[in-house]
Amino acid sequence: MTNVPTTTKADWSSDQEVRWCPGCGDYSILTAVQLLMPELGVRREDTVFVSGIGCAARFPYYMNTYGVHAIHGRAPALATGLAMARPDLHVWVVGGDGDMLSIGGNHLLHVLRRNVNLNILLFNNQIYGLTKGQYSPTSEIGKVTKSTPDGSIDEPFNPISVALGAEASFVARTHDMDRQHMMEMFRRAHNFPGAAFVEVFQNCNVFNDGAFGAITKKDKRASMLIHLEHGKPVRFGDDNEKGVILNSYGSAEIVDVADVGEDALLVHDENSQEPSLAFALSRLSAGPFEPTPIGVFRSVERSEYAAEASKQLAWAQEQSGPGDLASLLHSRATWEVS
Amino acid sequence: MTNVPTTTKADWSSDQEVRWCPGCGDYSILTAVQLLMPELGVRREDTVFVSGIGCAARFPYYMNTYGVHAIHGRAPALATGLAMARPDLHVWVVGGDGDMLSIGGNHLLHVLRRNVNLNILLFNNQIYGLTKGQYSPTSEIGKVTKSTPDGSIDEPFNPISVALGAEASFVARTHDMDRQHMMEMFRRAHNFPGAAFVEVFQNCNVFNDGAFGAITKKDKRASMLIHLEHGKPVRFGDDNEKGVILNSYGSAEIVDVADVGEDALLVHDENSQEPSLAFALSRLSAGPFEPTPIGVFRSVERSEYAAEASKQLAWAQEQSGPGDLASLLHSRATWEVS
Amino acid sequence: MTDTLPRIVGTRELDRLVVRFAGDSGDGMQLTGDRFTSASAFFGNDLATLPEFPAEIRAPQGTLAGVSAFQVQVSDHDITTPGDAPNVLVAMNPAALRKELPHLEVGGTVIVNQDAFMERNLAKAGYEGDPLEDGTLDNYTLFKVPMTTITKEVCKELGVKPRDAERSKNFFALGLVSWLYGRPTQPTLDWIEAKFKRQRLVADANSAAFKAGMAFGETAELFDFNYEVRPAALKPGTYTHVNGNTALSWGLVAASQQAKVPLFLGSYPITPASDILHELSQRKNFGVRTLQAEDEIAAICSALGASFGGNLGVTTTSGPGVALKSETIGLAVSLELPLLIINIQRGGPSTGLPTKTESADLMQAMYGRHGESPVPIVAAYSPSQCFFAAIEAARIALKYRTPVFLLSDGYLANGSEPWCLPDIASLPDLAVEFATVPNHTNDDGSEVFWPYLRDPETMARPWAVPGTPELTHRIGGIEKEDGTGNINYESDNHGHMVKLRNDRIAHIANDISATMLEGDIEDAELLVVGWGSTWGAIVSAMTRVRKEGHKMAHAHITHLNPLPKDLGDILRSYRKVIVPEMNMGQLCRILRAEFLVDAQSISKVQGVPFTAAELHHHIIGALDD
Amino acid sequence: MTDTLPRIVGTRELDRLVVRFAGDSGDGMQLTGDRFTSASAFFGNDLATLPEFPAEIRAPQGTLAGVSAFQVQVSDHDITTPGDAPNVLVAMNPAALRKELPHLEVGGTVIVNQDAFMERNLAKAGYEGDPLEDGTLDNYTLFKVPMTTITKEVCKELGVKPRDAERSKNFFALGLVSWLYGRPTQPTLDWIEAKFKRQRLVADANSAAFKAGMAFGETAELFDFNYEVRPAALKPGTYTHVNGNTALSWGLVAASQQAKVPLFLGSYPITPASDILHELSQRKNFGVRTLQAEDEIAAICSALGASFGGNLGVTTTSGPGVALKSETIGLAVSLELPLLIINIQRGGPSTGLPTKTESADLMQAMYGRHGESPVPIVAAYSPSQCFFAAIEAARIALKYRTPVFLLSDGYLANGSEPWCLPDIASLPDLAVEFATVPNHTNDDGSEVFWPYLRDPETMARPWAVPGTPELTHRIGGIEKEDGTGNINYESDNHGHMVKLRNDRIAHIANDISATMLEGDIEDAELLVVGWGSTWGAIVSAMTRVRKEGHKMAHAHITHLNPLPKDLGDILRSYRKVIVPEMNMGQLCRILRAEFLVDAQSISKVQGVPFTAAELHHHIIGALDD
Numbered sequence A, B: 001m002t003n004v005p006t007t008t009k010a011d012w013s014s015d016q017e018v019r020w021c022p023g024c025g026d027y028s029i030l031t032a033v034q035l036l037m038p039e040l041g042v043r044r045e046d047t048v049f050v051s052g053i054g055c056a057a058r059f060p061y062y063m064n065t066y067g068v069h070a071i072h073g074r075a076p077a078l079a080t081g082l083a084m085a086r087p088d089l090h091v092w093v094v095g096g097d098g099d100m101l102s103i104g105g106n107h108l109l110h111v112l113r114r115n116v117n118l119n120i121l122l123f124n125n126q127i128y129g130l131t132k133g134q135y136s137p138t139s140e141i142g143k144v145t146k147s148t149p150d151g152s153i154d155e156p157f158n159p160i161s162v163a164l165g166a167e168a169s170f171v172a173r174t175h176d177m178d179r180q181h182m183m184e185m186f187r188r189a190h191n192f193p194g195a196a197f198v199e200v201f202q203n204c205n206v207f208n209d210g211a212f213g214a215i216t217k218k219d220k221r222a223s224m225l226i227h228l229e230h231g232k233p234v235r236f237g238d239d240n241e242k243g244v245i246l247n248s249y250g251s252a253e254i255v256d257v258a259d260v261g262e263d264a265l266l267v268h269d270e271n272s273q274e275p276s277l278a279f280a281l282s283r284l285s286a287g288p289f290e291p292t293p294i295g296v297f298r299s300v301e302r303s304e305y306a307a308e309a310s311k312q313l314a315w316a317q318e319q320s321g322p323g324d325l326a327s328l329l330h331s332r333a334t335w336e337v338s
Numbered sequence C, D: 001m002t003d004t005l006p007r008i009v010g011t012r013e014l015d016r017l018v019v020r021f022a023g024d025s026g027d028g029m030q031l032t033g034d035r036f037t038s039a040s041a042f043f044g045n046d047l048a049t050l051p052e053f054p055a056e057i058r059a060p061q062g063t064l065a066g067v068s069a070f071q072v073q074v075s076d077h078d079i080t081t082p083g084d085a086p087n088v089l090v091a092m093n094p095a096a097l098r099k100e101l102p103h104l105e106v107g108g109t110v111i112v113n114q115d116a117f118m119e120r121n122l123a124k125a126g127y128e129g130d131p132l133e134d135g136t137l138d139n140y141t142l143f144k145v146p147m148t149t150i151t152k153e154v155c156k157e158l159g160v161k162p163r164d165a166e167r168s169k170n171f172f173a174l175g176l177v178s179w180l181y182g183r184p185t186q187p188t189l190d191w192i193e194a195k196f197k198r199q200r201l202v203a204d205a206n207s208a209a210f211k212a213g214m215a216f217g218e219t220a221e222l223f224d225f226n227y228e229v230r231p232a233a234l235k236p237g238t239y240t241h242v243n244g245n246t247a248l249s250w251g252l253v254a255a256s257q258q259a260k261v262p263l264f265l266g267s268y269p270i271t272p273a274s275d276i277l278h279e280l281s282q283r284k285n286f287g288v289r290t291l292q293a294e295d296e297i298a299a300i301c302s303a304l305g306a307s308f309g310g311n312l313g314v315t316t317t318s319g320p321g322v323a324l325k326s327e328t329i330g331l332a333v334s335l336e337l338p339l340l341i342i343n344i345q346r347g348g349p350s351t352g353l354p355t356k357t358e359s360a361d362l363m364q365a366m367y368g369r370h371g372e373s374p375v376p377i378v379a380a381y382s383p384s385q386c387f388f389a390a391i392e393a394a395r396i397a398l399k400y401r402t403p404v405f406l407l408s409d410g411y412l413a414n415g416s417e418p419w420c421l422p423d424i425a426s427l428p429d430l431a432v433e434f435a436t437v438p439n440h441t442n443d444d445g446s447e448v449f450w451p452y453l454r455d456p457e458t459m460a461r462p463w464a465v466p467g468t469p470e471l472t473h474r475i476g477g478i479e480k481e482d483g484t485g486n487i488n489y490e491s492d493n494h495g496h497m498v499k500l501r502n503d504r505i506a507h508i509a510n511d512i513s514a515t516m517l518e519g520d521i522e523d524a525e526l527l528v529v530g531w532g533s534t535w536g537a538i539v540s541a542m543t544r545v546r547k548e549g550h551k552m553a554h555a556h557i558t559h560l561n562p563l564p565k566d567l568g569d570i571l572r573s574y575r576k577v578i579v580p581e582m583n584m585g586q587l588c589r590i591l592r593a594e595f596l597v598d599a600q601s602i603s604k605v606q607g608v609p610f611t612a613a614e615l616h617h618h619i620i621g622a623l624d625d
């Protein structure tokens, strides 16, 4: 990080016109990222944004960095190759809930279990924006959309649970109405050496307006957003009157602090090796209509994929010296004809 | 189930020669299934086995039922269409760890969250058998195979955790050395109205022999397999001296019963609405080298996909009467030309 | 303004008229065009439309990229295209004017929303001066109308807020143009009532704006004439106005009904195919099941599973989706089950131009799989004909137990035309016979079921669905023995099966209609061979060419695999053969390979269809060669 | 037995010999064949091999389905195929005899393991009687050898358990055949030592069995002669013995070295391509990174990501995997980045015949994508030539910044031949120039980087990799403006880009070698056009045909897209053109479409290569026409 020139938001903004609908939550996420970048002490040319297809996936065009706008669902896979080939880069992956949990669900799972050094931002608007409003794998049951005129019948994914089930080592959640919180989560993701997964609640004001309003509106936040903070008891409420405990079946439960006493509250441990705690917290809320945790659910370091691969290369070179083509061709039985 | 003729194992065995390697664990799973079928009170012609590609996926050929041996990874998707089109059938899905967790991982996730009425048997041998021995997404880190001569560097999936992260409503585990237990789990899967996921530890004696030996060998079972039984304290050990508790961070922990007292033990509740308990249990073991739970982790009924879809059809017909083609064509503004 | 007495203005008659509505994505131009079209259809004109919109949901307001346009040709005679250069351009803002003006016929009419020509908007559109004043429009007839102002004014009386009122300005434009071209008003007013019945104020504002537009035309001293396009002498019948995706969806429902086999659609949203999913998900009372799958692979797999279960499995998508489905199509070839793969083609390669039209996926349909895996291909050629194309594709799939490609494209999908509704009784009977009993007697006298024992005439295997006693069987993608269907790795068997799969598709040529051939069949100097959505433009161009005294013929290929049996002879009987395609010459290559005929490709790959004028030009050029 | 004195037996000379080893999957026939081959290579023969094995890991023992075979032709002169009908069949059990006997030349030699001909095994093979006794082998020279018994006996002394000893019987067979055909023994003994150095008993048992086999030949009174196939007069040099997959892997390593660009392989296991992944995962000291991805889509995407990062991205697979990769290949076409897609073709459609060979994916490589997305195609034609084919494919990808298809097949992949190792210095320099500085000056004088500004000669765009200051840029699959690379939906731009992408690939024809043309170039009556692995059989057949006094020529196509520039003229200069292919005539169709030449397809799709005899027959037939 030495000698990295000082930059401003403007340096990180590309010259391309931003083409989201006016009022789209994607704007505020973009702003948060562009504001954060100068703080990270990295170079623009060492930063790459990779995306799939969708409204969210237009993101790379607006960053004055390297970028690939790939195909639907495949960004994590493409980014894996890039991160392995170039462990020196900072690679970000951006996509929507359709992109990363519907068509691209499998690549997301595998990138998480492999712990490839990527910062993965899932813009969850619970809808297919770019294709004009079909339901997505995070839409609530009963959702009426163009493709489900009688209401959807699919149980939605809880992206945090999915990630934890797939051995994710860094898992966080934030929302598009809180720039500071977004910046903090993105910074944490950047600093994490491995696959860092961040779900961002994002408002699609055209096809799913207000989906998160019940929890992210300014006046709702205190009572509906449960801030997870490492080492602190999990509390929330307009007067911090609510808290979270773990019951005897390992489930997280919301309680009145007055009822149980402060000491009974769960103290959040994002570094818990075992993901059960994080998982239980992810189940606290079944959707953005009840108190919902945000913040870092889990942050546990383990060996990073690209680094491990590089180590094997280094080891091989140590063992057998740098490859010599002539020796390779002669490495099996040979004979002379004269 | 009325008027279902009595059958025997032989009735359920097709005339095709079984072509697994001698000694392969797949044989005993096949036997368990063929022995179970006559007990289920279903007709052969109402039963369909669907599979992908792999050694495991050869399964349908050996069942004297309807069957589709599809393509690699896609069995859950194909079976979804079949189950929706024909809710009257009993559809089983069989596949290997590569088939269902590598290339087919996404379809598995989605079929689980949708809760399609399928009985899904994942034959986990922690290896790619049919392609002759590459590592799989369940192989342990450091595994030396043809494609990982220096040892694999990928964190394996825990199939039970993956399923739970994907909202699975029925999740169980069994192994190929215990016919009775397999039959019990398969029966439970069959009886469950929704997507029933069963992981079967399966020995590939050619490419990964003994992978589960440390826990499934007759003399190891008591001390290494933790039987989950609904409503009972979780205990195991040669003298039942070990037990499982939930600690204050929601993690399951193995303890000496003598140390904590019987009452402190976790009483298994497979019907717990909240999957955190099942998830915690799935994390007890990081692989088949330490005490590992088997049995039903979770069994929670919720609306089944094909049935819900059928309900919408019935409702639509109630609302607007059975479709009439002429009215459909005339349903928009029309005018006459004469 | 609405209560002044009508001025007397003259009326002039036109035989056809091409209007292009253009504005910002948010200006409601698609709706406006659609309403104008509907009223014209109701009036009895023949017509054809061409909607064009940006790929973004809301491209930045006021920019060239944000322009959304809708072109419609209305006519007093049979027409087949949305017209070449528009006669009238309605431009709601400077960007629309700038982007669309180049297409307008010289001397054409430009109607602009004067209120939108403020400095900021001019700059956004890249105008340095004001085109309304600086001579830019000297060669056109310009009408400057303060649409926003008037709309706001009439809405004010209703208590509508100015910001909301502004949204109704497209209805003002519609009213004005409706007056100018003598369109009936009642259908539009009725439609507004029905559409906004739960939003009273919006309904009132739109009606008021619409009426104000009509009144403005009548009253303002700008217009000395209005015009009339008389109803076309269409064949008698009941008509409706339909676009390709709707017609195609209805065709699928019809096929299911005619076959008495339930319809199952497995699909994943993608432009421009999504509307078929939307339409069919509303057809549950026809027993239609739809699944929005997790991806295109799951979509086709679910459809194939449904087919195995005895449904007519269908999957709809566009080119990128077909790429993902290719492995499963190969499986369907091997399983020999009915399956429809519907590709609403769009601009490629890769993500390409999602909202623009192209027909460059023919080779993919022919060859986009590994191994020898032939699949029949049917192509639709006009919006309403998508209905019949769907039925024909289903007929082949059901009868021959094979996956079938149905090709449409963005232009057919969103383009619309009046459609003389067919008599249901005239639709083909697609009744399917499922296998019910064993079909083979073993040497020992036992009766068994062989899933690959073939019908001697169709070479199709039996369709035995789960639930049928005694017919249990297992099928898969590994090579199998003919007859028993058992896995078989023998050389000779494989050779036999490869040839058989080839022959059974080739054989379908005996069961399709002869090549559609029109024009100077006997003595044409030139044959134009087309397929798909070029049909309309070729027909139009041929009319012009023949009016000019040239002899030409037009063969339109609806079955691209197998090709019609008479096609070789037809091709060889003309001195010159040209093949216009919205690709780099894909059918042309197929014809050359198949028939060794020196067919020449005319290619346009620009995201927009050929115009009749372009084709006319190419044809004359070829004739002059 | 080993210490009896050698009998005197005569030695007869052969110019070539085709041996086929056949036994149960568990009998180690592939190994046996491989060792025989290696010893022969060491001895200096020219040779070619054809392994054939079942798709199951272990098909049921003793059955026809379980038979695994290995054919090798060794010769004292240059040969190009593993031979037509074998001269010698070594059958380790009744199933092997039954399955393979039909291929043997009439009068050929059959050596059986007599011990395996027990009733149970005979029944499993479907024999009713005992073929060794009932006259089945009357027209052959039969040698019955109790291989199991002798092997067990010699192993007993070593303390090897009888069950384990039995496993060494293939080495007995190898010893016997080695003696019979005068193969050198030391290489095999050395190999056993090296291979089993950590399993002392196994090494000893195998050596003992091998020696016992040699001794048996010498001692037993069965054989009156042994034979000699003299070393071939091969061109001088250092030789090694290599199969296609290994040669191809080494070619990739070589390309990476010659380009000084790291190699990245993203792959998903699939027969018969997996061995390339296995081989390259052992080349980490060359800086080769391999990723066993979660599926084929992730595999190619990761490779493309690595290419974006400045690596040579490669993905290896077989037909079904290519189907899955097609969408991403389209993206690579749009991104204009180097990428190799390597297809080791196998029998299709669908899962087909995974372990058998076929070359039916040419059309998929040409056309298996949506939209107009041309991709260069290189095809390998012999096992060792896979090395050079890989280098050539990489050269085109790197120089022209494009995905390139490299086609091989199961026969080349597993077939082997002696390879005269090339001088490293003779390999082409593939050095790549990465972009390092801005390449465009704006009107305002500022310097910027345009990712789609092209090299005027190659039409390739610059390869600017992340980490390079000032060159940050964004690329994607949406249509883009040439030069800037910005998203662009304009009609004219799209037309331009489609044409440009077409031209830039077509243009590569200027930079590939002329058509490989041999035989009676000037005055042939017939031209045979081939591609891929048919090369060996065509060359052999041509030798025979010309020996018989006919005039023929052979053009072999190594670049299938674009085709060599001289090909049209070549095709037109012969009266007859036939195109033998292991598919239903795919290249033939391309040639007909491209050059309007009446090329005729000769097709064999049976999972096994053409033999020279079959082609000879077809050629004579065509000449007689």
Ligand SMILES: Cc1ncc(C[n+]2csc(CCOP(=O)(O)OP(=O)(O)O)c2C)c(N)n1
Pocket (backbone or CB within 6 Å): A053, A054, A055, A056, A057, A071, A072, A095, A096, A097, A098, A099, A100, A123, A125, A127, A128, A129, A130, A131, A136, C268, C269, C270, C271, C296, C320, C321, C324, C351
């Ligand atoms: C292979 C493929 N299938 C389908 C599509 C169409 N498509 C584009 S984006 C999208 C989903 C958009 O939803 P999401 O990922 O949630 O992103 P959002 O637009 O909501 O940000 C779909 C289905 C495509 N481009 N490619």
Ligand SMILES: Cc1ncc(C[n+]2csc(CCOP(=O)(O)OP(=O)(O)O)c2C)c(N)n1
Pocket (backbone or CB within 6 Å): B053, B054, B055, B056, B057, B071, B072, B095, B096, B097, B098, B099, B100, B123, B125, B127, B128, B129, B130, B131, B136, B204, D268, D269, D270, D271, D296, D320, D321, D324, D351
């Ligand atoms: C599209 C595709 N990719 C790859 C393959 C090759 N393949 C067949 S089975 C298999 C994996 C087998 O492993 P698993 O699913 O664990 O089954 P097992 O053989 O171990 O029972 C692979 C990679 C294929 N048949 N199709």
Ligand code: SF4
Pocket (backbone or CB within 6 Å): A019, A020, A021, A023, A024, A025, A026, A055, A056, A125, A129, A130, A203, A204, A205, A206, A207, C057, C058
């Ligand atoms: S459609 Fe929704 S997600 Fe997409 S840009 Fe518009 S508001 Fe944003």
Ligand code: SF4
Pocket (backbone or CB within 6 Å): B019, B020, B021, B023, B024, B025, B026, B055, B056, B125, B129, B130, B203, B204, B205, B206, B207, D057, D058
């Ligand atoms: S390879 Fe392994 S899994 Fe496959 S049949 Fe053999 S033993 Fe069973």
Ligand SMILES: [Mg+2]
Pocket (backbone or CB within 6 Å): A054, A096, A097, A098, A123, A124, A125, A126, A127, A128, A129, A136
């Ligand atoms: Mg979304």
Ligand SMILES: [Mg+2]
Pocket (backbone or CB within 6 Å): B054, B096, B097, B098, B123, B124, B125, B126, B127, B128, B129, B136
């Ligand atoms: Mg496996």
